[in-house]
Amino acid sequence: MFSSKKDNALLAMIRTGQTMTGRQKLSLIVQLSIPSILAQLSSTLMFYIDASMVGSLGAQASAAIGLVESTTWLFGGLTSAAAMGFSVQAAHFIGANDFVKARQVFRQGLMATAVFTAILTSICLLIARPLPIWLGGGEDIVGEASLYFAVYAVSLPVYQIGMLASSMLKCSGNMRVPSIMSIMMCVLDVAFNFFLIFPSRTVAIGGTEIYMPGAGLGVAGAALGTVSAYLITGIILIWFAVYKSPELSLRREKWVFAPMWGYLRNAAKISLPMAAQYVMMNGAQIVSTMIVAPLGNFAIAAHTFAITAESLCYMPGYGIGEAATTLVGQSIGAGQRGLTQSFARMTIFMGMAVMAVMGLVMYIFAPEMIGVMTPVEEIRTLGVDALRIEAFAEPMFAAAIVGYSICLGAGDTLIPAGMNLASMWMIRLTLAAVLAPSYGLQGVWMAMAIELSFRGAIFLFRIFSGKWIKKVHVK
Incomplete structure (x- = not known):
């Protein structure tokens, strides 16, 4: 059913301006969404497994990771923003059948993000020690929390370039390789954690006791396991995009080190609102953690576990959103305004239906x-x-997730970023601060549910008003 040849044939219809039936559009959405959903779920499952393995060590270890987790999301989000600034441009060029310019964008992205992530890693290492104290962590968890964050920081350079390669492949229509790598990352993370978190012990398998060596590193072992999985899969993603992708391969391309300012300016226009949004949104998550922290270690751990568990349910929305970004981006590049709007409507309704079930x-x-x-x-x-x-x-x-992804595919990031920020800071945090003293952790999550419902409503209005596509020049 999920054939790469079928994907390529349907994507070619977009690039060549052919009329697509409703069934063909739905088929393409599903074909691209399923691998992306699997990738999102496996990535989330990795964090779920980390949390369950560390959770077996007790509330203190769980709270140590939970304290800095929002900050790791912040820096991970910045790497994603940097990557998308280039991959959205590549989607437009691929939609216009201009693979030469798509490869030029890829080269510029590799060089620019390498410099960016070097700066980012330095910042992370500088703040690793004081960060848990800034976040209001107790003396019993700040040491392990600092160590976890420092180990995470070391992985950022390869993670960034791997993120760029993954997003480039997705925007070219290749969802399968990033999906396979995400699943592989999950498997590797489990294996590494099994040996790094726990001490040497005897494990009973099928009635037979087997000696299992272990490093017994606890929280630090969880960080090392995740970093090792990032490094291996990131290197494979980079290799595939650079050497094997038909649309992106740089193997026979002449490498030009000089900056190409047009691409860099366009990347900045897309990435800077996204980066600002990630900073402010994750800053809001950090403030939310600070609201929860006075409720005690049980509340911190429960908050972290609930976020991880919920992510298993909303990842299908992100998977459909990634398909929407690719389809909208390539449709715009091909100059097909009607098809762009049709993909937007279909993906947002599919996302809402799937996440209602979840x-x-x-x-x-x-x-x-x-x-x-x-x-x-x-x-x-x-x-x-x-x-x-x-x-x-x-x-x-789901409406908020897919709606934002649609705008991203169009390169429309400034106003949607403002919508996300206003909703998070003005509604969620205000309500959480008011409700937490009286209702505890339940009050924080009531505020979250109200805010997400409001955010979904304003994104539905933006998508169906058509204002996001008016910002884009189409043929």
Whole structure:
């Protein structure tokens, strides 16, 4: 069913200006979404497994990772913003059948993001020690939290270039290789964690006891396992994009080191609003963590576990969103305005339908989703309540996710970034600060559910008003 030849044939219809039937459009959306959803789910599963393995060490270890997790998302988001500034341009050129310019953009992206990530890594290492203290962590967790963040920082250079290669491949229509690498990353992370987190021990398998060596590094082992998985899969992604991709391969291209300012300016126009959004959105997540921190280690751990568990339910929305970015980007590059709008409507409704189902699953299986990650009853109770509150907001969360991805494919990032920021800072944090003292962690998650519903509504208005596509020149 999921054939790369079928994908390529349908994508070629976009690039050559052919009329597509509704069934062909739906087929292409599904063909591109499924690998992307699997990639998103496997990536989230990696964090889920990390949380469950560390959770077995107790609330203190879980709280140490939870304290700095929002900050790792911040820096990961900045690498994503840098990559998308170039890959969206590549999608437009590929849609216009101009592979020469797509490769030029790729080369410029490799050089620019290498410089950017060197700066980013230096900043991370400088703040690693004081960061947990700034976030309000207790003395019992700041040491492990600092170490976890420092190890994460070391992986950023390869993670950044791997992110660029992955987003370039996705925008070219190749969702399969990034998906396979995400699944591989998850498998490697489990394997590395198994040996690095726990000490040497005897494991019973099928009635036979087997000696299992282990480093016993605890929280640091979880960080090393994740970093090792990033490094291996990142290198493979870079190799495939540079040497094997039909649209992007630089193997026979003359390497030009001089900056090509037109591409760099366009990348900045796309990336800077995204980067500002990531800083402010993750800053909001950090403030949210600071609101939760006074509620105690149980609340911090439950908050972190609930976020991780919920991500298993909203990742399908991000998978459909990535397909929307590719399809909208290539349709705009091909000058097909009607097709662009059609893909926008179809993807946003598909995302809402899928995540409505996932919200129901999350509500029903909340005890099992939290229970896998921690044996501590107090954490489980708090986490289950949080997930069941959030379940009602999932369809509108999908509208926000896919709506933003549609705008991204069009290169329209400034106003959508402002929409995300205003919703997060003015509604979520304000409500969380008001509700947390009276309702505890439940109040924080009530604020989150209300804000996500509002954000989804304003993105639906923007997409169906058509204002996002008016910002783009089409043939």
